[in-house]
Amino acid sequence: MHAMKNAFQTVALIGKYMNPEMREQILALARFLAERQIGIFIEEKTAEQSQIKGYTTVHINAIGAYADLAVVLGGDGTMLSVARSLVDYQIPLVGVNRGRFGFLTDITSESMCEAMSLILAGEYQTEQRILLSATVMRNGEPVHQGRALNDVVINKNGMARLIELEVHIDGQFVHRQRADGLILATPTGTTAYSLSAGGPILHPMLDAIALVPICPHTLSNRPIAISSHSKVEITVVQAPDVRMHLDGQMQFELQQGDRILVERAKKTVTLLHLLGHSHYDMLREKLNWG
Template identity: 30%
Template structure:
């Protein structure tokens, strides 16, 4: 790799100390390294978004400094480019980021020496439908979450798989997640942990109001439709769908979110020879 582009969450790298170290380290070894400049001065110390058109065409790798949230955002912003990304975790708990701050130097050396692999991560696409018309379409690397909008209350959700009715949930919400997202919100809601190299889709209810409701694992070619029911309140309150905790769309009673596997993939650089099970064991022991 010869040309790099750095995206940094400035909340986790105040003063860009680590960012500048990475840039100078690469430049001293004859590589080209461009640092993403601020694009939203109203939020001076965080990562808001990256304009894909500003990333040079000949970039070989995106270095994402921050945490899992920063890497998720970067993957969505640059999904059309399908550039390989290396995540550097500057936060506390991270499953997505490949290395921690202490491992930056050896990781950069391996990139320079072309000692790495690139893995693909499945993404999902969600289409919001209101009165038989599409009102929004977006993708997610982790999950699409449909939850209540407004005050605390229970919502009824009707679940269809390949246009066949599956089940109804009375719950606070429903999570549709990828294998990568299995260690995110889905895990907190009691969903299974899945290897990120797998290709499948999971449905996990959030705080279901029944004792026998469980997560459901489906093949990656399934079409999942979540229909918002009336719930136990006024139908005007509705619900809200969130894509990787970022973009959102309001939903009313009867609206649907149709989720399928995306044609796009996130490409992640793998430096370490550490298995997913070893990473999982380490993260679980840190809890």
């Protein structure tokens, strides 16, 4: 009788840095996987911060070459940075929630071993999430480029004055707005900062981008949703102190006259969920809907 083949042979474990409770969780999951003859890699910073020894460690950028599944233990912030690092490798991600909200990390730490055994048995569903690619053009030259799974945010830094932005979509002029800033959110990002700014919640399967003004001077300046295949160009018309944030984790100082080109990134991120996972159940739970 042959042992049943697992859906994944090698698994990388990535944990939230600087979190002392994380060590026991990672070790418990590593032991569980080892018992099932799964090859285990621990992301090197995770191993270092959690003082884990005895397992093969790999740099975050090398995980895609070694593992065929990555398990992310942490909150949505950890998942965002891991997703951006691994998107080019097309390696599926599973999220174990150790944060507060956990829109992306939907497996509880209490049920992680049980959930992993179902995933290894092939009992999971996949979901593709789009990213945005943002390029800053200055005097006709690209000066900065990055990707975001949640959102690209252009906002004022510390000054009380409003900033003025001009928006074109697919080469067509949309408006010139004076506001505290503008959020361009993927469907994933519509439950993050965009939601706080009054933006719509888009289902993750929608091929759309939400453009959400932050505290616009003209109250009729409303959020809009556009095709994710559109190309958006934002020009910084007037701004004494403005910057661009990607997923709230990376920032770049902008100057007057800069043009920010935002479009859908070529590759998507694959998230794995347990069978029966419902986006609406998750929204109801996280947002306390009745």
